[in-house]
Amino acid sequence: MTAITNTVFKLDYGGKIEREIAKLIAAFDELDFDTARYPKRWLALKLLEADEDILQRVRNMPRGEDVIARAQQGANHLKDMLGDDVDLLTADRRYGYINGVVRQSLHRPLVNRITLTDRIDDIVTHKWLGLPVFFAVMYVVFRLVIDVSSPFLDWTDALINGAIARWLRLLLDLLPVPAWTHSLLIDGIVAGVGGVLVFVPGLLMLYFFLALLEDSGYMSRAAFVMDRFMRVVGLHGKSFIPMILGFGCAVPAIYATRTIPSRRDRVLTALLVPLMSCSARLPVYVVFGLAFFGARAGTVIWAMYALGIVVAMLAGMVFTRTILKPDVTSAFVLELPPYRQPAPKSVLIHMWENTREFVRKAGTTILLASIVMWTLLNLPWGVSDPRHSYFGQVSGALAPVFAPLGFGNWETGGALVSGFMAKEIVVSTLSQVYVGGEEKPVEESTTFGEELTVIGRGFAEAAVRSGKILLSILPGVDLVDEEADAEDTLLSAALRERFTPLSAVSLLVFVLLYVPCVATLGAIKHEFGRSWTATSAVYQTAVAWLAAFLIYQGGRLLGLG
Amino acid sequence: MSEPTQLHLLRPGQKAVITKINGNGALRRRFVEMGIVKGETILIERHAPLGDPIEYFIKGYHLALRKEEAAHIEVTLHGEAHG
Numbered sequence: 133m134t135a136i137t138n139t140v141f142k143l144d145y146g147g148k149i150e151r152e153i154a155k156l157i158a159a160f161d162e163l164d165f166d167t168a169r170y171p172k173r174w175l176a177l178k179l180l181e182a183d184e185d186i187l188q189r190v191r192n193m194p195r196g197e198d199v200i201a202r203a204q205q206g207a208n209h210l211k212d213m214l215g216d217d218v219d220l221l222t223a224d225r226r227y228g229y230i231n232g233v234v235r236q237s238l239h240r241p242l243v244n245r246i247t248l249t250d251r252i253d254d255i256v257t258h259k260w261l262g263l264p265v266f267f268a269v270m271y272v273v274f275r276l277v278i279d280v281s282s283p284f285l286d287w288t289d290a291l292i293n294g295a296i297a298r299w300l301r302l303l304l305d306l307l308p309v310p311a312w313t314h315s316l317l318i319d320g321i322v323a324g325v326g327g328v329l330v331f332v333p334g335l336l337m338l339y340f341f342l343a344l345l346e347d348s349g350y351m352s353r354a355a356f357v358m359d360r361f362m363r364v365v366g367l368h369g370k371s372f373i374p375m376i377l378g379f380g381c382a383v384p385a386i387y388a389t390r391t392i393p394s395r396r397d398r399v400l401t402a403l404l405v406p407l408m409s410c411s412a413r414l415p416v417y418v419v420f421g422l423a424f425f426g427a428r429a430g431t432v433i434w435a436m437y438a439l440g441i442v443v444a445m446l447a448g449m450v451f452t453r454t455i456l457k458p459d460v461t462s463a464f465v466l467e468l469p470p471y472r473q474p475a476p477k478s479v480l481i482h483m484w485e486n487t488r489e490f491v492r493k494a495g496t497t498i499l500l501a502s503i504v505m506w507t508l509l510n511l512p513w514g515v516s517d518p519r520h521s522y523f524g525q526v527s528g529a530l531a532p533v534f535a536p537l538g539f540g541n542w543e544t545g546g547a548l549v550s551g552f553m554a555k556e557i558v559v560s561t562l563s564q565v566y567v568g569g570e571e572k573p574v575e576e577s578t579t580f581g582e583e584l585t586v587i588g589r590g591f592a593e594a595a596v597r598s599g600k601i602l603l604s605i606l607p608g609v610d611l612v613d614e615e616a617d618a619e620d621t622l623l624s625a626a627l628r629e630r631f632t633p634l635s636a637v638s639l640l641v642f643v644l645l646y647v648p649c650v651a652t653l654g655a656i657k658h659e660f661g662r663s664w665t666a667t668s669a670v671y672q673t674a675v676a677w678l679a680a681f682l683i684y685q686g687g688r689l690l691g692l693g
Numbered sequence: 694m695s696e697p698t699q700l701h702l703l704r705p706g707q708k709a710v711i712t713k714i715n716g717n718g719a720l721r722r723r724f725v726e727m728g729i730v731k732g733e734t735i736l737i738e739r740h741a742p743l744g745d746p747i748e749y750f751i752k753g754y755h756l757a758l759r760k761e762e763a764a765h766i767e768v769t770l771h772g773e774a775h776g
Contacts, residue, residue, distance in 0.1 A: 182718075217718070217721075219721075219722060219725065220714070220721065220725060220731075223730055224731065224732075227728070227730050253739075253748075257739060257742070258742070259739075259742050260742070262741065262742035263742050263743075355757075356746060356748065356757045357741055359741060359745070359746050359757075359759070360741060360742075360743035360744065360745050360746075361743070363745075363759075464757070464759040464762060465756070465757075466746070466756070466757040467727075467754060467755065467756055467757075468748060468754075468755035468756065469755075
C-alpha cells in the first residue's frame with residue numbers, strides 16, 4: 133500500500149493548548165456551527181487568541197455567540213494555568229519553533245560585524261549630526277529638483293509656447309474655422325495646459341528624489357530623527373509619511389493617513405498635510421522665484437517649504453490644545469531596514485506613475501478650468517479689455533480683500549480664485565491674462581525640418597546646462613555661465629511690471645497657505661466628513677491672509693517694499 | 694542576575710533579556726508581531742538626536758520605540774556589548 137504522506141505543516145502548541153483547540157473543534161460540531169469558510173484548526177486557534185477581526189466575523193454567523201463563549205472559557209482556562217494571554221503563548225511557541233529551525237540551519241559569526249548600515253547610521257542618526265544631516269538632505273534635494281530641472285523647464289516652455297503654438301496657428305489658418313476657435317485653442321488650451329506641462333521636468337526630478345529617499349532606507353531614519361518633533365506638534369511618528377507625501381500631492385497624502393492607528397491622529401494629520409507645500413505649488417514658486425530672485429530662487433523656494441512646516445507645527449500645537457486633545461496614544465514601532473541601493477526600475481516606475489497622475493490632472497481638471505477661464509475672460513462676447521470681462525468683474529470685486537497683502541489687483545485676485553481648482557492654475561491664469569492676450573511677435577518662416585533641428589539642439593543644450601548646474605552644487609565648482617541664467621520668459625517680464633519682490637513673497641506665502649485645492653478638500657470630506665472639511669478650508673484661508681499680511685506690512689515697515 | 698528594570702531606562706551599549714510585556718492588548722500584539730517576546734535578548738543601540746525614540750537591535754534587525762512604549766517592556770540586564 134502506498135501511503136500518501138500528509139505534508140501540511142502543523143505546529144505543536146503543547147499539550148494544554150492543543151487540548152483546548154481540540155475541545156473547541158469538537159464544540160463546533162456539537163453546536164452545529166458551520167465552519168465551511170475556514171479551516172477548523174485555524175479558526176479555533178484564532179478564537180482562542182481573541183483575534184478582533186475573526187471574533188467580529190464569527191459574531192455575525194449563526195451560533196457564533198455560543199462558539200465565542202466556549203472559546204472564552206477555553207482561553208480563560210489557559211490563562212489560569214499558564215499565566216498569560218493565548219496570543220502571547222502561541223507567539224512564544226511559534227518563535228520557539230523558528231529559533232530551533234534557525235539554530236539548526238544558520239550559523240552566524242560570533243562577533244557582530246560592523247556593517248556599512250551601522251556606519252551610515254552612526255552619522256545620520258548621530259546625536260548632534262542627525263538633525264543637520266536631515267535638513268541638509270532636504271535642502272540639497274530641493275536645490276537639485278529646482279535648479280537642475282530649470283533648463284529643461286525653459287526648453288519645454290519654448291517648445292509649447294513657441295513651436296507648437298505656431299504650428300497650430302498655421303494649421304488653423306488652413307481650416308475654415310471661426311476666429312474664436314483660434315483664440316480658444318491657442319490662448320485658452322495651449323496657453324493653459326501648456327503652462328502646466330512645462331513643469332513635468334521638475335516633477336520628474338522631485339519624484340526621482342522622493343523614490344530615492346524611500347527606497348534607500350533613509351526615509352525611516354528621517355522618521356526616527358524627526359519623531360520627537362512630530363510629538364511636539366501632537367502627531368504620531370507615522371504622520372511623517374503622509375506629511376512627506378504631502379510634498380508631492382496632498383490627495384494621496386490624505387489617504388495615506390489611514391495607516392495611522394487613532395482617529396484623532398488621523399484627523400490632525402489631515403488638517404496639517406495641506407500645509408506641506410505640494411508639487412502643484414512649486415510652479416508658482418519657480419515662476420516668481422526666477423522672475424524676482426534669479427540665482428537665489430532656490431533659497432526662496434526652500435524658505436517656502438520651511439515656512440509651510442513651521443506653520444503646520446504652530447497649527448498642530450494649537451489644535452492639540454483646543455479641538456483635538458490627545459487621547460490614548462498609539463504605539464510607535466518602526467523598523468530601520470538596512471540601507472539598500474534603490475532599484476532603478478522601481479524608481480522609474482515611481483517617477484512615471486506620479487508624474488502621469490499630475491499630467492492626467494493637467495489634462496482634465498486644468499483643461500476644464502482653462503476653458504472656463506477663457507470663457508469668463510472673453511464674455512460678454514467682444515470684450516476687448518480683460519478688465520471688463522466677467523472674470524475681471526468678479527476678481528475686481530475681490531481685489532480689495534488682497535490689497536493689504538500687497539497684491540490688490542484684479543488679475544491676482546482672479547488667479548487666486550482659479551487656484552482653488554488646483555494651485556498650479558495660479559500660474560496658468562496669470563500667464564493667460566498677462567501673456568496669452570498679448571500680440572505674439574511675428575515668427576520667422578522656417579521649414580518644419582529646420583524647426584525640429586532647433587528643438588533637438590535646444591534639448592541638448594538644456595542637458596549640458598543642467599549637467600553644469602548639477603556639478604556647481606559641489607563646493608568650489610562653478611561652471612554656470614550667469615548670462616545664460618538670466619534668460620527670461622515673457623511671463624517673468626510681465627510679473628516684474630506688476631509686483632515688487634516683497635509683494636511677490638507675500639503672494640507666495642498666501643498661495644502656500646490658503647484654502648486647499650478642490651481635490652484635497654474632496655479627499656478630506658471622503659475620509660473625515662463635512663465639518664472637518666469646512667474646518668480645513670476656513671482655518672487655512674484665515675492663516676494665509678494673516679501670514680501674508682504680517683509679511684507684507686512688516687516688510688514695508690522695515691523698508692523692504 | 695540583576696534587578697528587573699524597564700527597557701527605556703537602559704543605556705546604549707547595554708544588553709538585556711525580556712522578562713515581561715505589559716500594556717494593553719493591541720500594543721502587546723504589536724510587540725509580539727515585531728518579535729518582542731519573553732526570553733529574547735535585546736541590545737540598546739542609540740537614542741535619536743532629541744533623546745526619543747530609542748533604537749534597539751533584536752532578532753537581527755533594528756527597531757525604534759518611543760520611551761513611553763519601551764516602558765511597557767520589563768527586562769533584566771545581561772551585560773554590556775563590547776566593540
